[in-house]
Amino acid sequence: MLVLLAAPAHAAPADLTATEVSFVGNGGVVLHGTVLALASATERRPAMVMMEGAGNRGRQELRPEAEAFARHGIVTLIYDKRTVGYSLLHRDYSVLADDALAGLRLLRSRADVDPARLGLWALSEGAFAAPLAANRSADVKFLITVGAVGTTPGAQTAWGYGEYLRHAGVSGSLPHMLQTTAVRMTIGAGIFPEADFDPVPAWEHVRQPVLAQWGELDREALPRESGQIIREALERGGNTHYTIRFVPGVRHNLNLTANGGFDRLHSLSPDFGDYETSWIDRPARALPGTSADPVPAQDLPAPTLAPLAWYESPWLQLVALLLFLVGFAGYPLAAATRRIRGRHSTSPVRRSARWLAATGLMTTMGSLMYVFFMVATAANVIGPMVVGRPIPWLVLQLLAVATVVTTAATALSWRRHRRDLAHADQVRLGLLITAGLLFLPWAAYWGLLVP
Structure with missing residues (x-):
């Protein structure tokens, strides 16, 4: 039995239900999560598993976004990322993809979920694993990403260091040391897990409709370059059901910012979830091309990280x-x-x-x-x-x-x-x-x- 535990709804706003669940991920690891849905729903609704970014902050990290989507009529599953087989020094995106699919099967078993409108929503590091999951299961009917990276994690990390150091006004040898020497050394020492993971092959095999989104003020995911890389990968694979969207005025995780994307505010815009809901319900599921929102500026491309001599x-x-x-x-x-x-x-x-x-x-x-x-x-x-x-x-x-x-x-x-x-x-x-x-x-x- 996939669902190990289902508790009564609790700790949710009056208009929502929150059901605590457990399910079995890759390797038999038990994962714990919360399913959020409209309390007044009387028909089958679209649903999605939400995959968090790097680290293991717990399901509460995405709770505001999940509640916003639930209020739009989308059943959402947020869950605590595994601690077995995932740490600062070890991770496997293939394993994380299997975990997400286990959560998807849980949602598919619910009476209030429409299996024809079942998908994945993935933030940042989660967007490395989400295309792998989409390639493995026909249960994934759509894929929404936020802050997906088109380069390797190593190159993305080096680029992000440069963004924050330049913003702070740092000059001299420190930026080069961190972006090149330190990143290459952590990769060579084997303490930067999945540093050389190439996301492009997985994107080339995605056949589901894709909504790939970046904040205009994303300082971590190379939004302009990543958008181009992912668009080209989808087209090489023959997938024309995609929308590339750049959201004005928000940062890496589509939250609002008071410092040009360099802060860590947790504040959603009032219209958060409107576009995604409309996109999921759209018959064609996607409009090939890029949204009308301005493409973010990117002063420098992702650095090239040569192997250690x-x-x-x-x-x-x-x-x-x-x-x-x-x-x-x-x-x-x-x-x-x-x-x-x-x-x-x-x-x-x-x-x-x-x-x-x-x-x-x-x-x-x-x-x-x-x-x-x-x-x-x-x-x-x-x-x-x-x-x-x-x-x-x-x-x-x-x-x-x-x-x-x-x-x-x-x-x-x-x-x-x-x-x-x-x-x-x-x-x-x-x-x-x-x-x-x-x-x-x-x-x-x-x-x-x-x-």
């Missing part, structure tokens, strides 16, 4: 960080150990060496944390800036310069006084200076020494 290997990066840790942190730890044992160094190189150890350790560890922070926040949290650079990045660049200077000073001092140094000091300084020399190309690669 041998010297960019994540393993080599890890080895470099370990050497930095041994060289920069090892020097003060060894000195502290000597002091505990009552041995005090009189090395003439110790002052510059201490500065090198401090600046090198702060720069490498600080850079690692800052890159992870920017990736985790999708470059949305910039903070105060000085001369076109976020203060943390500017501080890291200044520390990188200081590390190079102290490396040179320590190496010169070591050369001048090497005959006066004990063997243990020679070894410690050798590791420290080696770390400092290796730091130079590493810092240049990550943009720390680039203006």
